[in-house]
Amino acid sequence: MTEGLIWGFVYPNEVEIQWSVLIVLYPYITGLVAGAFIASSLYHVFGKEEIRPVARFALLTALSFLLVATMPLLTHLGHPERGIEIMFTPHLTSAMSGFGYIYSFYLVIVAVEIWLSFREDIVKMALNSSGWRELLYSGLALFSYDISEKALHEDEKIAKKLAIIGIPSAAFLHGYVGFIFGGIKANPWWSTPLMPIIFLMSAIVSGIALLILLYIASMKLRKHPIDHKCLESLAHYLWVFLILDVALELLEIVSMKYESLEEIDIINRLLSEKIAFTFYGVQLTLGILIPFVLLLVIGLLKNRDTLKMILISISSVCVLIGVFAMRWNVVIGGQEISKSLSGTLTYVPVFFHPEGVLPALVIMTLPFIILLVVTYILPPWKDMEEETTQMGSILKKKS
């Protein structure tokens, strides 16, 4: 059955593709985490005031995706129950061994960062509620209710420091995922020092795109006006990082083709036959070229907020699909060439399989459910609402 899927010679043990669609999902999810976190730091660390409306929401998004980031890995392991060994006896020469510690460290940073930026709200809710809600919020406040000016000021200072630590952590969390692939000398499609930085740039791009879409969606759901200044600012950053991303991705391909080492024949075959559509079509054209042009157009438009919003949304969807294709092309593409450099394989995703499409879909919907729950418990928009309702009542009084 597998015969028709193989061209040329592959080592007999290579017939089975080892890393399935779940492993495509893993860098995709951690990329979204890193991207969302870095977007929130634009406000928290670099003081970009225009990002403020989404800053706290971005943190919650990062947390929601971070909580499921381990799932595709654990589902894929032959012995998930032994997975904790990666923390108990991490073999430090392995690029993968850092995962447990980097992940935990980052989870703590994100959690504390969220806690500090929501603490005032948490305490207020603890004091103004009763029953199980009181218990929940008191617990979240760690039964400490000091929200004096001084305490909040100190919180803010620490939150800022955590955000400073958070940026390199986020970059590391995802850059090292790139190194997991980039450090494999056996595989010419993976082995490049550019891999971590390509992963990082595409992570930032995908994280901002996700944030844009989630922001628009939640504003629409809550029937709340969209802050177009914030949206355009995010679109601007999306555009900038898109340029960096495409520059690196093209640099990789161009230098591979220009140097034309032993593996060039099989790389050319991979690009022209195996992943031609997902690489040139989806990753580069749909994922980069189209959003790049659209975002350029947005910059030229004036006072067309609704049109701009639609174009930004389309660009973001394109970027998200494109980055997924990029992960696919790396993870699956790399396994579709034989390490004998003399043959190719074809990965056929199965739907109902422990490592198939169904679990991937389930894992991919989980963060959105978590986000829904988390935003219900910790509404990130609360302060804005108060502002606007106050403004509304003032306006009413005046009229």
Add this chain to the structure above:
Amino acid sequence: MQPHLKRVIILLVIALIAFIFIRSLIVPDSFGQYGWYRGESVIDNRNLQVGYAGSSSCGEENCHKTIYSIWVGSRHKAVNCEICHGPSNDHVNNVRIMPEPANESREYCGLCHFERAARPANFPQIDPETHGENLRCAYCHNPHKPWFV
């Protein structure tokens, strides 16, 4: 420092201590004995069951000594008993356990002796189409002492 921050730090420290404690319970004792791996694993790998006993154990006194002495002087002496008769360590330890019967088909001999382009030219090969009229090879050739019966 504010009390609520102290509580966060205490929580983190408790988590860290719990982690170190649980780790000390779960990591196998022999881990790190020789290097970054479970030392016991070397013993585990060494204690796996042997399947192929080796031809010399077939030629023991009271066993297959006669056929062994014929074979050991033949051109097939590099073809160990268990290549055709199958892994027999269990049989050596307990004669009641019989190994699989030897594969006497033409195709089995052909694995080595049918003419193949990639084989060294000086290796004895026959054209299965023209040689031996589809008879079993052992009809003419004694596998224990080729060339003649």
Add this chain to the structure above:
Amino acid sequence: MKISRREFAKTGFRVIIGAAVSSTIIESIVTNSIAAEVSPGGGYDWKEHLWGYVVDTRKCIGCGRCANACKLENHVPFDEPVYRTWVERYRVLKDGEVKIDSPNGSINGFEDDIPAEEIKKAFYVPKICNHCEIAPCVQVCPVGATYETEDGVVLVDYDYCIGCRYCIQGCPYGARYFNTEKRTADKCTWCYHRITKGLLPACVQACPVGARIFGDLKDPESEVNKILDKERINVLKPDLGTKPKVYYVGLDREVR
């Protein structure tokens, strides 16, 4: 919430110092005191040996008895496309095309499916784990479930492997596979259970033409050393710096 550069640098500095201190503390806690390296005992001293393997491709007849014996000796799932050792066939055609194949890892032998007159040259190449001195599979294992023994054999700890398959990706030779019964990575052990008892690996014992030679590199009189001293040898993919301990005699440039 703007921060000054000074503040940024200060925090950054503290983070680096903190990370360094905590990592040393954690390191000292998590590292079990590595005992002076002693042999696991049992009448076999692994310090006295360093195993090596020679493949003489000029002798191989492609009968596949090695691959067959290996599967039986090591209980490798027989009907699955996984192999600890296998034989490849290379056929360079007169039109310049190179045909490589290894149907069922050579266990059922090879059929001539290209007319002899179209073939310029043809030969077999046995393959097996190279038990690299600098093994990429050992390097990439995240938990220490695969390792190189003192006597130079790369083994898998089947009770510790988490089954992430990173080692399978990391092996440049395709020598590792995923064992669906154990749910772990698996590979050739050079029959560690045999060689530590003075027996030969099953594949070496099964080879009827002496194309596979196994022995002790620390013993100057061993057959492998005699061949290494005399013949012109090569290893597979030497450019990857893995330092294989499977040495090939008569290796063609087409061999991958």
